[in-house]
Amino acid sequence: MTTNPHQNQGLALKAAMTTAENPWPLKLLTSNIRGYIDRMSEMWVEGQVVEYSPRGSTRMSFFTLRDVDEDVSMRVTAFGSAVADAGEGFAEGARVVVRVKPSFWEQRGSLSLQAKEIRLQGLGSLLAQIERLRAQLAREGLFAAQRKHPLPFIPRRIGLICGRDAKAKEDVLENARLRWPTAQFVIREVAVQGQYAVEQVTAALTELDAVPDVDVIIIARGGGSVEDLLPFSDERMVRAAAGAATPIVSAIGHEGDAPLLDLVADYRASTPTDAARRVVPDFREELSGVSHLHTRLVAATSRVLAREAESLNLLTSRPILQRPTAALEQQASSLEQAMLRMRGGVSRTLSAQQAEVAQLQAMLNTLSPTATLARGYSILRTPSKTILRTTGEIKAGSLIEGMLSEGTFVANIVGVNPKGSFVTDPQPSQSSTEGESR
Structure with missing residues (x-):
C-alpha cells in the first residue's frame, strides 16, 4: 500500500x-x-x-x-x-x-x-475495403480521364435508373424537360439501397446499355447516409459502368459524397438536377445562340457582299472593261502592221529571188548545149546513145544520129579523116555530113 x-x-x-x-x-x-x-x-x-x-x-x-x-x-x-x-x-x-x-x-x-x-x-x-478497391481500380486505369466518353449534345433518348417513385426521378424529368421539352426517357425504377440495389441497378444498366437509341444513362439517387450509398461502391456495379459503351452520368450523392461509381462514370453530377442540366441543352440558350449566329452571319454576308461589290466597281471602272474592243483594235492594228511588213518582206524576197533566178537562167542558157547548137553546132552519137568525141569512135558505113538546135537526123558515114581535114564525097549524088565533136 x-x-x-x-x-x-x-x-x-x-x-x-x-x-x-x-x-x-x-x-x-x-x-x-x-x-x-x-x-x-x-x-x-x-x-x-x-x-x-x-x-x-x-x-x-x-x-x-x-x-x-x-x-x-x-x-x-x-x-x-x-x-x-x-x-x-x-x-x-x-x-x-x-x-x-x-x-x-x-x-x-x-x-x-x-x-x-x-x-x-x-x-x-x-x-x-472500399478504399482498397478504389486503389486497385485506380491502378487498373478505370478512373483515367482518357477512358471517359463525351456526352451527346442532344441525346435521342435518355436512360434513367432511379428509385421507385423517388424525388430524384422527378428532379431529372422536370429539369430536363424544362430545358429541352422534347426530351425522351427510358426509365428503370429499381432498388437504390439495401441488399438488392447492386443486382437491380447493374441489371438495369446492362439493359439500357443494349438499347440502340439510348445515347446517355443517368443513375440517380440524390444523396443519403454513408451506409445508403455503399451499393454504389460495389465492384460489380462499378465494373459494369466502366464497361458500358453508353456514356454514364452518376447522380448518386451530394457534393460531399463520393462513391466509386462517381469516379468511373463519364460525368459526375452533384445532384439529379445537375445531371438533367448536363445531359440536355437549354433550348432557350440554343435559340439565343442561333439568333446571335444568324445576326453574325447576316453581318458577315453583308461585309462580303460590300467588299465584292467594291471590287466589281473597281474592275468595271477600268478602261478595258468600259471599251472591251480597245485591246482587240490595238491588236488588230499591230496585226495589220505586221502583215504589211510581212508582205513587203515577201515581195522584196521574191523580187530578189526572181532576179537571182533570171541571172542563173542566163548563165544556164550560156552554158547550155542548146545555145551551142543554136550557133551552128551539132552533137553526134551512136545508135547506142554514146556521144562521139573522136573519129576513132566511128567507122565508114556506120550510122550516126545528129542533134541540131531544132530536131535530129541520121547519117551514114562514108569515111573519116583522122587528121581533121574535110573529105569530099566522090559521089555528089549522095549526101554527105560534116561531123564535128567538141
Whole structure:
C-alpha cells in the first residue's frame, strides 16, 4: 500500500473519514485516483470515432471515442502507428474497437485513454475495403480521364435508373424537360439501397446499355447516409459502368459524397438536377445562340457582299472593261502592221529571188548545149546513145544520129579523116555530113 504523505499531519486515512474540518488536499485525491487507475489492466472498448484530425508527420494522434448508443465520450491518444495500422477506413464516423489503457492526468484532473491497437468494425471495415478497391481500380486505369466518353449534345433518348417513385426521378424529368421539352426517357425504377440495389441497378444498366437509341444513362439517387450509398461502391456495379459503351452520368450523392461509381462514370453530377442540366441543352440558350449566329452571319454576308461589290466597281471602272474592243483594235492594228511588213518582206524576197533566178537562167542558157547548137553546132552519137568525141569512135558505113538546135537526123558515114581535114564525097549524088565533136 502506498504511504500517504499527509498521514503525519492528521489527515483522514480514507476518503470516507474526511470531514469538513479535516478535508483532503486536491493533490491527495488526484494522486489516489491516479494510483487506482494505473493499477487497471488494458481492455478492449467499442465506440465511434468523432473529432479526428490527422496530424501529418507527428507520431501522436488524438480523437474522441463516443459510445454508439449513449452520449458518452472520452479523449483517446494514439501513439506510434496504431491509427495507420487500422487502415484507410479510419475516419470520423467509423466504428472501431480499441485496446486501451486508462490514464489519469493529475495536473488537469482529466481521464483519457491511451490506444494500443485499433480495429475497424462494421461500416469502418467496409469503408476500408472500399478504399482498397478504389486503389486497385485506380491502378487498373478505370478512373483515367482518357477512358471517359463525351456526352451527346442532344441525346435521342435518355436512360434513367432511379428509385421507385423517388424525388430524384422527378428532379431529372422536370429539369430536363424544362430545358429541352422534347426530351425522351427510358426509365428503370429499381432498388437504390439495401441488399438488392447492386443486382437491380447493374441489371438495369446492362439493359439500357443494349438499347440502340439510348445515347446517355443517368443513375440517380440524390444523396443519403454513408451506409445508403455503399451499393454504389460495389465492384460489380462499378465494373459494369466502366464497361458500358453508353456514356454514364452518376447522380448518386451530394457534393460531399463520393462513391466509386462517381469516379468511373463519364460525368459526375452533384445532384439529379445537375445531371438533367448536363445531359440536355437549354433550348432557350440554343435559340439565343442561333439568333446571335444568324445576326453574325447576316453581318458577315453583308461585309462580303460590300467588299465584292467594291471590287466589281473597281474592275468595271477600268478602261478595258468600259471599251472591251480597245485591246482587240490595238491588236488588230499591230496585226495589220505586221502583215504589211510581212508582205513587203515577201515581195522584196521574191523580187530578189526572181532576179537571182533570171541571172542563173542566163548563165544556164550560156552554158547550155542548146545555145551551142543554136550557133551552128551539132552533137553526134551512136545508135547506142554514146556521144562521139573522136573519129576513132566511128567507122565508114556506120550510122550516126545528129542533134541540131531544132530536131535530129541520121547519117551514114562514108569515111573519116583522122587528121581533121574535110573529105569530099566522090559521089555528089549522095549526101554527105560534116561531123564535128567538141
